Amino acid sequence: MITKDFTNDIPAAAETLKNGGLVAVPTETVYGLAACGFDEKAVAEVYEVKGRPEKKPLSLMVSSKDAMDMLCENVPPAAKKLADIYWPGPLTIVLKAKDCIPDIVRAGGSTVGLRCPDHPLLRVVLDETNFPLAAPSANPSGEKSPVTAEEVWRYFDGKIDGIIDGGKCTLGKESTLIDLSKTPYAVLREGAVSITELNMMLVANMTIIGITGGTGCGKTTALQVIEELGGLVIDCDEVYHRLLREPGAMRDAINERFPGALKPGSDDTKALGEIVFSDPTALAALNKITHQCVGDEMNAMLLRWARNGGTLAAIDAIALIESGVGAMCTATAGITAPRKARVQRLMKREDIAREYAELRIDAQKPNLFFEENCDVCILNDGTQAEFHEKCRTIFEDILRRNS
Ligand code: TXA
Ligand code: MG
Numbered sequence: 001m002i003t004k005d006f007t008n009d010i011p012a013a014a015e016t017l018k019n020g021g022l023v024a025v026p027t028e029t030v031y032g033l034a035a036c037g038f039d040e041k042a043v044a045e046v047y048e049v050k051g052r053p054e055k056k057p058l059s060l061m062v063s064s065k066d067a068m069d070m071l072c073e074n075v076p077p078a079a080k081k082l083a084d085i086y087w088p089g090p091l092t093i094v095l096k097a098k099d100c101i102p103d104i105v106r107a108g109g110s111t112v113g114l115r116c117p118d119h120p121l122l123r124v125v126l127d128e129t130n131f132p133l134a135a136p137s138a139n140p141s142g143e144k145s146p147v148t149a150e151e152v153w154r155y156f157d158g159k160i161d162g163i164i165d166g167g168k169c170t171l172g173k174e175s176t177l178i179d180l181s182k183t184p185y186a187v188l189r190e191g192a193v194s195i196t197e198l199n200m201m202l203v204a205n206m207t208i209i210g211i212t213g214g215t216g217c218g219k220t221t222a223l224q225v226i227e228e229l230g231g232l233v234i235d236c237d238e239v240y241h242r243l244l245r246e247p248g249a250m251r252d253a254i255n256e257r258f259p260g261a262l263k264p265g266s267d268d269t270k271a272l273g274e275i276v277f278s279d280p281t282a283l284a285a286l287n288k289i290t291h292q293c294v295g296d297e298m299n300a301m302l303l304r305w306a307r308n309g310g311t312l313a314a315i316d317a318i319a320l321i322e323s324g325v326g327a328m329c330t331a332t333a334g335i336t337a338p339r340k341a342r343v344q345r346l347m348k349r350e351d352i353a354r355e356y357a358e359l360r361i362d363a364q365k366p367n368l369f370f371e372e373n374c375d376v377c378i379l380n381d382g383t384q385a386e387f388h389e390k391c392r393t394i395f396e397d398i399l400r401r402n403s
Contacts, residue, residue: 004162014128016161024138024152026166027117029090029175030145031152032135040102043134051141057106059092059113060132079180081205088118090175090192105134111181121166147172184307202306207402208313212320213335214364216342218380225391231312232305241267250293321373331398334370337380
């Protein structure tokens, strides 16, 4: 077979692919060996030429995000969010395949990897062909992935129909592969996009609502609504006390800075409090440790939630705004209520006298603080059912705007 140089004749390359031929194509990662993804015979040829084991599935190159719903089913919101960020670009997303994808492409499995490459010549090919391209890296199995057309010529001259020379691959490193076909989502191959960055994106793509407000305003009802909407609720205070009790980075750091101040297995902070009470430097050091560790733990909880397909979470923190945690959130919501209603709720809930309830409420931030600092304020000035409904409407609106 004579291998043609299709560099200056992209339509001929597209025509060759339509007719079941094999063409090596440039991408931003490494060169690929492409065939029509719907043509079983052509795909079999790719395995043959590469000497690739038949158990190893091929990914499909597509021209845009629209291909996801055409080729795959049960596409989670995270897939579209990641495609919005990275496509065209070096991320391959594994999803549940529809029946239209030949068995040989999936190597008998139920999933398929989709990749939308970022190279001007290849994008012309994809636009002209109108079908996905099954395209592994353009090297014989076991050899190094090629980053120039010269390497491809050396590997496959006389064995494939043609080669498009698109210059040296800009990234020179394979795409990162993430499996979103089942939970927990998993990175199957770390390539041009780092795992750390992908994890950050999975968290950032969720809707995270920070919820704050004084005692007796109705925060509990608001958090209940989040759970009804399928969201995860993270209680900052609970995380802080858990980290104080359980062995780990936070206890280690506190023990190092304040030896003997923590009792084993206890979240009693009396001794710590006495040390930092009159020593601003010590207080700042303690706050730095706890903010860092509580923040890390909340991030880990959010990542677990995102990897399990979660799309909504709420962070419940008294000092949401002051601590900077609000900055992690898509939106912050302050729950407020008229003073009279708060006093009554508090007296009833905690079975305390009016003066004491008033003292506690007056020691907290006024409604105005939340009105000025939160993205939305939810005023709880009617019945419980009305407030519940108000929260639901507002949270659903935040979710909609972020989807
Ligand atoms: O950057 C890249 O991804 C390059 C360029 C050419 O697009 N392609 C590439 O393809 O590296 P390949 O076939 O050499 O590597 C893709 C890897 C293989 O290890 C394959 O087994 C795995 O992705 N893979 C493909 N589809 C899969 C699926 N449905 N489930 C799990 N792994 C899959
Ligand atoms: Mg490869």
